[in-house]
Amino acid sequence: MEAKNNNTSTVKNIILGFQHLLAMYSGDILIPLLVGASLGFNATQMTYLISADIFMCGVATLLQLKRTPLTGIGLPVVLGSAVEYVTPLQNIGKNHGIAYMYGAIIITGICIFLVAGVFSKLKRFFPPVVTGSLITLIGFTLIPVAFQNIGGGNVNAPDFGNTTNLWLGFTTVAIIVCINIFGQGFLKQISVLIGIVVMSFVALAIGKIGLEPVSTAHWFQIPRPFYFAAPKFEWSSILVMLLAALTCMIESTGVFFALGEITEREISEEDLKKGYRAEGIAAVFGGIFNTFPYSTFSQNVGVVELSGIKSIVPVFYSAVMLMVLGLIPKVGAIATLIPSAVLGGAMLVMFGIVGAEGVKMLSKIKMTSNNLLIIGVSIGLGLGVTVQPTLLQALPATAQTILNNGLVVGSFTAIILNLFLNVIMKKEIA
Numbered sequence: 001m002e003a004k005n006n007n008t009s010t011v012k013n014i015i016l017g018f019q020h021l022l023a024m025y026s027g028d029i030l031i032p033l034l035v036g037a038s039l040g041f042n043a044t045q046m047t048y049l050i051s052a053d054i055f056m057c058g059v060a061t062l063l064q065l066k067r068t069p070l071t072g073i074g075l076p077v078v079l080g081s082a083v084e085y086v087t088p089l090q091n092i093g094k095n096h097g098i099a100y101m102y103g104a105i106i107i108t109g110i111c112i113f114l115v116a117g118v119f120s121k122l123k124r125f126f127p128p129v130v131t132g133s134l135i136t137l138i139g140f141t142l143i144p145v146a147f148q149n150i151g152g153g154n155v156n157a158p159d160f161g162n163t164t165n166l167w168l169g170f171t172t173v174a175i176i177v178c179i180n181i182f183g184q185g186f187l188k189q190i191s192v193l194i195g196i197v198v199m200s201f202v203a204l205a206i207g208k209i210g211l212e213p214v215s216t217a218h219w220f221q222i223p224r225p226f227y228f229a230a231p232k233f234e235w236s237s238i239l240v241m242l243l244a245a246l247t248c249m250i251e252s253t254g255v256f257f258a259l260g261e262i263t264e265r266e267i268s269e270e271d272l273k274k275g276y277r278a279e280g281i282a283a284v285f286g287g288i289f290n291t292f293p294y295s296t297f298s299q300n301v302g303v304v305e306l307s308g309i310k311s312i313v314p315v316f317y318s319a320v321m322l323m324v325l326g327l328i329p330k331v332g333a334i335a336t337l338i339p340s341a342v343l344g345g346a347m348l349v350m351f352g353i354v355g356a357e358g359v360k361m362l363s364k365i366k367m368t369s370n371n372l373l374i375i376g377v378s379i380g381l382g383l384g385v386t387v388q389p390t391l392l393q394a395l396p397a398t399a400q401t402i403l404n405n406g407l408v409v410g411s412f413t414a415i416i417l418n419l420f421l422n423v424i425m426k427k428e429i430a
Helices: 002-038 043-065 083-095 098-125 128-140 143-150 163-182 185-189 191-205 212-216 235-263 269-288 299-307 313-327 329-335 340-362 369-387 397-403 406-424
Strands: none
Touching: 002 043, 002 083, 002 191, 002 299, 002 313, 002 340, 043 269, 043 313, 043 329, 083 098, 083 235, 098 235, 098 269, 098 406, 128 235, 128 340, 128 369, 128 406, 143 163, 143 340, 163 185, 163 191, 163 340, 185 191, 191 299, 191 340, 235 269, 235 299, 235 340, 235 406, 299 340, 369 406
């Protein structure tokens, strides 16, 4: 009987891991698609880039799951290539060449590893009023991304926002919500997975998707070091990538604190340092294998909260599955069939849950006038630049890279206001 229970537990963990994989898959393959297209990659090059990237996502996730004396935060996190790096990588690749792109990625990873100890000491600048605002922003600044996907993904496409996309997206939301209301046990834990799978089959049945990507993909492919180019180095490329890395480290900090809250684990400076170092090493590997830098994915926080499973075991299986998919592009191509509208519906729920987790944290603090000001201004600025990025179009490109990121703007605002109102002026205690 005991063996049977263990087997059942393993099967459940594998299914939960697959749910984590689907939650991050769309966001991750988007990066190689965008960067590869801007650099003029052909079909063969694009196939390699996507497969290698998926494989490295699994490697990066394992680095973060496994706690060692130097690396690994040991939380249920999934790592992938971050959207913050897209524009810098596109610009470096176009203006200097892909060799300099990969050189900048490697140096960025080394720098993240080296500054991890210093950056982790900033923990004292993240009291509950700051972390709660940060986590709220992580969820709510991503809601527009979910709605864009519900519309079909590409706002310039003729079918963007058509009734089929809207029906697929919002029905996915309805399925996930209904399962959480009426479902029980394991069924409730995999509500996101069920919503995605059911509506993907519906999309296939109505002819919304085809199987061509699967038929044209390769059966087996091993990532190779310096497949596209050996790294070259140029200071301005490195600087821009370091600025992007800063935004990703801030986002990762928020994710770490959010997962700490969910798993009821106190996040120490040592935890943060190991988490940053794992992401630094993952970025170095990304440069060597000609893929991307890697950081913690926010949407998977919603999966942990919604499923109620706080163990790292399902994420371990997710990492292994990512590596398998990276080695077998034909199998991995199946996941690319999921319509953007369906993924957008799932994202809406997951990102909303992340934002709600931030609100939950904020509800525990003392709502003084100073804290209300910190919350209101930081979230207001963060959401403002997210929904209206053209407001800053007159600024230099480098400044736009930083200030168009609502998470960075909101985080720095919360930190500075908290320092001024709750520390320097000593009027209230955060």
